[in-house]
Amino acid sequence: MRLEVTRRSDLAIRALLALHASADRSKATTLAEEVGTTKGFLTQVMNPLVQQxxxxxxxxxxxxxxxxxxxxxxxxxxVIQAIEGPVDTGRCVLEDRACAQAGTCALHRPWSRARGHLLDDLGAQTLSSLIEAGPT
Structure with missing residues (x-):
């Protein structure tokens, strides 16, 4: 996958946080309302979380x-990778294709470095740190 975060990933993280905060089981309809989506879309998002x-x-x-x-x-x-798939660090920043290592674009090195930092930060950010930070 290209490095992107979709509404599905956001809903997955919000659903995990909501479930963690709840002492009881949550019905799909109730959880969907809590995270701001439909029951049908929530079910699609929850399947990978159950599989994990x-x-x-x-x-x-x-x-x-x-x-x-x-x-x-x-x-x-x-969580993002469970929803979106593994991040393909070999993708071009300019086009939806594999990055040509020979004759790379002018953005190749800075983008690769920035992408590496972002992946490191997202990998170090636990869900407990989001809980501690509170709602945005």
Missing amino acids: GWVRSDPGPTGGYASAFDPDEVSVLT
């Missing part, structure tokens, strides 16, 4: 979503 083992999904009338992760152990980058 960060969320438990219990079916049925008494079921719902529940937190199953330690916010100190999950980084913002790992």
Whole structure:
């Protein structure tokens, strides 16, 4: 994937934070309202989180979503990659293609350096640090 953050990633992080703050299971409808989306879109976002083992999904009338992760152990980058796919650091900043190592563009080195710093920062930013920072 190109380095980008979509609404899906934002919703995934907000859903994880909301579930962590809740002592009980959350119904999809309730959680969708809390994070500002529809139940259908929330379900798409939650599937990768369940597959990662960060969320438990219990079916049925008494079921719902529940937190199953330690916010100190999950980084913002790992959530983004769970939703968007692995970051392809070999992509060109100018065009949607692999970066040509021979004859690179003028932005190749500064972009590669900046992208590396951003990935390092997102990898170091745990969900617990977002909890501590509070709402924006």
